[in-house]
Amino acid sequence: MSPRLASPHQSAVKTGKTGAMQQADKKRRNPVVPMSESEESDSIFHALFEQASVGICYSDFEGVFIRVNPRFCEITGYAAIELIGHSFAEITHPDDIAIDARLGNELIAGTRGPYTLEKRYIRKSGEIVWVRITVTLARTPDGVPHRLVGVIEDINHMMLTEQALRASETRLREAQNVARLASYEIDHRDESRIWSDELFAILEIENAVANPTFELFEQRVHPQDRALIQKTSAEAIASRAPYDLTHRLLMPDGRLKYVEVRGQTSYAEDGTPLRSVGTVQDITSRKQAEIALRQAKESAESANRAKMDFLANMSHELRTPLNAILGYAQLLETEHAGPLLAKQREYLRDIMAGGRHLLELIQDILELAKIDAGRIGLKIEPIDALAVIGDALPLIESMAAARAITLHVARPATGLPQMLADRVRLRQVFLNLLSNAIKYNKLGGRVDVTCVETRPGFLRISVRDTGLGIKPERQAELFVPFSRLGAETMAIEGTGIGLSLTKKLVELMGGRIGYQSVADEGSTFWVDLPIAGQGHATPIEQPASAGNQGEQPAQVASTSRITREQRRLLYVEDNPAHVRLIERALGQIPAVSLTTVHTAELALVAMRSMAPSLILVDLGDPDPLRQESRRRLLAVAEQRRIPVLDLGANQAGERSSGGGEAVDIPRLLAEIERRIGISG
Numbered sequence: 001m002s003p004r005l006a007s008p009h010q011s012a013v014k015t016g017k018t019g020a021m022q023q024a025d026k027k028r029r030n031p032v033v034p035m036s037e038s039e040e041s042d043s044i045f046h047a048l049f050e051q052a053s054v055g056i057c058y059s060d061f062e063g064v065f066i067r068v069n070p071r072f073c074e075i076t077g078y079a080a081i082e083l084i085g086h087s088f089a090e091i092t093h094p095d096d097i098a099i100d101a102r103l104g105n106e107l108i109a110g111t112r113g114p115y116t117l118e119k120r121y122i123r124k125s126g127e128i129v130w131v132r133i134t135v136t137l138a139r140t141p142d143g144v145p146h147r148l149v150g151v152i153e154d155i156n157h158m159m160l161t162e163q164a165l166r167a168s169e170t171r172l173r174e175a176q177n178v179a180r181l182a183s184y185e186i187d188h189r190d191e192s193r194i195w196s197d198e199l200f201a202i203l204e205i206e207n208a209v210a211n212p213t214f215e216l217f218e219q220r221v222h223p224q225d226r227a228l229i230q231k232t233s234a235e236a237i238a239s240r241a242p243y244d245l246t247h248r249l250l251m252p253d254g255r256l257k258y259v260e261v262r263g264q265t266s267y268a269e270d271g272t273p274l275r276s277v278g279t280v281q282d283i284t285s286r287k288q289a290e291i292a293l294r295q296a297k298e299s300a301e302s303a304n305r306a307k308m309d310f311l312a313n314m315s316h317e318l319r320t321p322l323n324a325i326l327g328y329a330q331l332l333e334t335e336h337a338g339p340l341l342a343k344q345r346e347y348l349r350d351i352m353a354g355g356r357h358l359l360e361l362i363q364d365i366l367e368l369a370k371i372d373a374g375r376i377g378l379k380i381e382p383i384d385a386l387a388v389i390g391d392a393l394p395l396i397e398s399m400a401a402a403r404a405i406t407l408h409v410a411r412p413a414t415g416l417p418q419m420l421a422d423r424v425r426l427r428q429v430f431l432n433l434l435s436n437a438i439k440y441n442k443l444g445g446r447v448d449v450t451c452v453e454t455r456p457g458f459l460r461i462s463v464r465d466t467g468l469g470i471k472p473e474r475q476a477e478l479f480v481p482f483s484r485l486g487a488e489t490m491a492i493e494g495t496g497i498g499l500s501l502t503k504k505l506v507e508l509m510g511g512r513i514g515y516q517s518v519a520d521e522g523s524t525f526w527v528d529l530p531i532a533g534q535g536h537a538t539p540i541e542q543p544a545s546a547g548n549q550g551e552q553p554a555q556v557a558s559t560s561r562i563t564r565e566q567r568r569l570l571y572v573e574d575n576p577a578h579v580r581l582i583e584r585a586l587g588q589i590p591a592v593s594l595t596t597v598h599t600a601e602l603a604l605v606a607m608r609s610m611a612p613s614l615i616l617v618d619l620g621d622p623d624p625l626r627q628e629s630r631r632r633l634l635a636v637a638e639q640r641r642i643p644v645l646d647l648g649a650n651q652a653g654e655r656s657s658g659g660g661e662a663v664d665i666p667r668l669l670a671e672i673e674r675r676i677g678i679s680g
């Protein structure tokens, strides 16, 4: 049988209403008229047809509509009159005509029974509407098929939702693909699992051949991480909390992978786990980068530590003989050993200048290394900047006087707010800038120091000189360690480290350094530091990390009243050259008897028998073992109220950061006399 529903064509039926329907209309107008059985069934059919919530259509075997109900009209957007006499194909989506026609023809031919099809109509407005159509045959009373009857449900909303769901699933899959995010679902009732394709890909398991199981997953887990997974899962079940863990996978070829697993389990009321869902992300490349970074950091840190240890030991080793050279030079200068010729005095001065320069260099290098290694301790607190400037000026006055340079400090009429800084470091910064302003000034020049509030929340200390200035083409080298910008060819002493050290210190204190310079006119170097109590960090103690003995107070024991008979000095020193130097220097104070021991342990023993009036010790030795014994010695001394004089400390009573000050013999003798009460 040739298909008869292949194409649309005009129907021969001219009217939409049958005789029975016209009868029914009449009855509706006059309901009290009694009806025959067939009239009543017609009436029921009519009511059902007209009011059905599904669309109903009759068509001939050509597919031409003979009758349509109001719901069908609603679904398709056409009026009944516009549909009747037209083929189903005229309002069917072109892609769906052939299948509908084929199934209809099979139904007419009797090779299939009623069928249901999901298809699309094109509504009068042009929109597409999805319908589910069930087509059956209507037969004449003697059983001959003569009409096609379609019952149509509007499934547009459902189809659109389904399509949106499919689209979002596709998007999710694509996103998971891009993010290398895999997902899984576990049904705990039968331990069955669903793995996304990406999870198979991460585990490098062919998904066509394998059924996801815990054993299959566990095969890939690094043996050392299996316990962790079990523990995490047990904890999550016990606490009913979501879980999150990172573990390794070990591929059959020995490659390691890192995955981040996040999941959540739902539970029955009695606490039985029902279902877990989660994601697995391959984070191997991130992890490898992290590991490489950590290793690089660790090796940099250990290199830094090694450098620091080397420098600390080295500087100690260098300072020891240098101190001896400087000490003996000073001893000679006192002419205790006999008068000196003018020439000899001149040589001595050169020896001492050279030695001091070397000490400074060692100290600065050590300091730079310490800052780089983050091993510098700062005590940030509110301080009066002008007081720090005032304290520092006397230390530099003789240097200025030697070059006939006048120093001016502008004191503002109103009080300045306090700044947040480390007092010792700020003085060091200020002294560096001030000594440069003197060194690189013209003879008879001028240096102006000001302290003003500049940008909000910051105080600026400026040091302006009338000196050589810095040529623009050399300014890029400023703050670069060991760069002297040509000063090395002039007879101006320096190491080229001061400014870089100053910059690092200022930045460590949360400040900024800057300058303005005009060649042959002069330079202004300034430092901005935060004002205290303006929302900056509150005063903090920044402890130096291990190995830094930088800021410990040199004098740990309080001085006590000493009578003449009690002037016994205990000197702890393991360096014979130093011992000889100090013995000779103390020879100039006849009222003092000196006992020398070479370890802190021996000093503890000696203390018991001799009750010293003062202990002389160099606390700067970086050896941790010796430091420990020295700490014990200091503790006992403090307990017994015996004063301790640190030979490594500077004149202000603070240990210099590198402990690199030369022993100043005249000052040492004066200090000893003061401490043991000889001179007042």
Ligand code: ADP
Residues within 6 Å of the ligand: 436, 437, 440, 465, 467, 468, 469, 470, 478, 479, 483, 484, 485, 486, 487, 488, 493, 494, 495, 496, 497, 498, 499, 500, 523
């Ligand atoms: P140093 O003074 O030991 O050489 P610094 O690091 O303090 O080292 O300074 C580096 C260089 O910057 C100096 O050698 C000098 O050339 C230049 N410089 C620093 N301060 C001034 C200044 N106030 N005027 C001119 N040049 C300066």
